Amino acid sequence: MLSGLVPKRAEIAGQIDHKRAELRKLVTNLDAIDAAIRIFDPNADVGAIPNRQYLPRHAAFRDEMMRHAMGALRLAEGPITSRDIARVVMQGRGLDPDDAALGQTIRKRVGACL
Incomplete structure (x- = not known):
């Protein structure tokens, strides 16, 4: 049983590392866009901009x-x-x-x- 759990743990840990790297990249991109918005409007409240809902891959239409x-x-x-x-x-x-x-x-x- 242990021989199956160790590789599974390694796989999940690798996925976490990959997702963290993706998250860091997204945060960097968001910071750059926020800075660009502030260049054009220094008083802009970027925190008040609502987040757009993220649709899953291959989302189906209603029903x-x-x-x-x-x-x-x-x-x-x-x-x-x-x-x-x-x-x-x-x-x-x-x-x-x-x-x-x-x-x-x-x-x-x-x-x-x-």
Whole structure:
């Protein structure tokens, strides 16, 4: 069991380091933009600017997941897995059904939808 946990811990620690580096880069970019805004308007309150909502990759339109998932269930001739439903959803949305990482994401969204 320990032999599986050590590599998993190393993987997660590496992801944390990578995300911290991305965060530092974003903060640096934001500081540069704030400085540019203050050049043109020294009295600007950049803290009052509302944040824009960050959309997840491959965000679906309203009720799109439900429509595709329910369509897959209607067409099923027997029991169907969430993986099968996710594949139908991906095909319906024009996404690559062979992309394993995206398939996992869509499968989680299908589960939440159902």
